[in-house]
Amino acid sequence: MPVTLMILIAMAAVVLVLAIYRKVVSRNEDDLVHLAEGSDPLIANQRKTEHSLSVIDRAGKILTAATILYGVALAASYLYIGLTKPSL
Numbered sequence: 001m002p003v004t005l006m007i008l009i010a011m012a013a014v015v016l017v018l019a020i021y022r023k024v025v026s027r028n029e030d031d032l033v034h035l036a037e038g039s040d041p042l043i044a045n046q047r048k049t050e051h052s053l054s055v056i057d058r059a060g061k062i063l064t065a066a067t068i069l070y071g072v073a074l075a076a077s078y079l080y081i082g083l084t085k086p087s088l
Helices: 003-027 040-084
Strands: none
Touching: 003 040
């Protein structure tokens, strides 16, 4: 198996792991609005979870785009090599 294809598979695996990790982090998400006094710890926890999810989402979007671009470039290079290779 070519190294370039192994890199693409590894990138896709990281995207999948990141999606699973996001699901695990968001499982404990509290999506209620807390307005009462004494709910400061709940609000702090919501902010922490929101920050974690935004970092995971940003990394996921960047890595997904990079994986797609790399896959398209790899497919184009294989297609180009296949079309320009002299037939025997």
